[in-house]
Amino acid sequence: DSGVTQTPKHLITATGQRVTLRCSPRSGDLSVYWYQQSLDQGLQFLIQYYNGEERAKGNILERFSAQQFPDLHSELNLSSLELGDSALYFCASSVGVVRGGEQFFGPGTRLTVL
């Protein structure tokens, strides 16, 4: 158990819908990362937050957004869902932004868009 929790574990929804994925980082970790794992793209970085502020963006679609709240939990919002958004979404956390710091991964949320 990494100490990172993600809810829900599974999510099945329809095209055009909007969903919210939630992540609670390890106690004391200030940095949260979101990754998408799909069969064709592999593991791709979406976005990073540090202590409530957006720090870096990767291949995140405009239909997707995220935020980190004062209690440090984070939410990833996916809207106007398409079939291709079906994937495993991971959240990871780290203590800070020191280079080489270990990122601890949650168990992921599996999103299925029908």
Added chain:
Amino acid sequence: AQSVTQPDIHITVSEGASLELRCNYSYGATPYLFWYVQSPGQGLQLLLKYFSGDTLVQGIKGFEAEFKRSQSSFNLRKPSVHWSDAAEYFCAVGASYGGSQGNLIFGKGTKLSVKP
């Protein structure tokens, strides 16, 4: 651009045999390199990491990896594979922004199957 290549999509080894998973990276500066393992239905667990110093690093579960700058490689090895090692293995390089920690850039992964 930073990238990681894992040339082998799927490897099958017999239990007790040795294992080497290949990883090549492209990164302009000194890389921060990681190996993660993902068991079915699980998140990613860190096996080991390299930042500097000794080029042979030891990790958990009996794994080790060797950093070779001249070959831009960071191959993962294990002398004797156990059936429980069957999983998918990901090599990653740590990006950085202004010298501080960024995201991980992953290879496509190598799926390891273990024959009894």
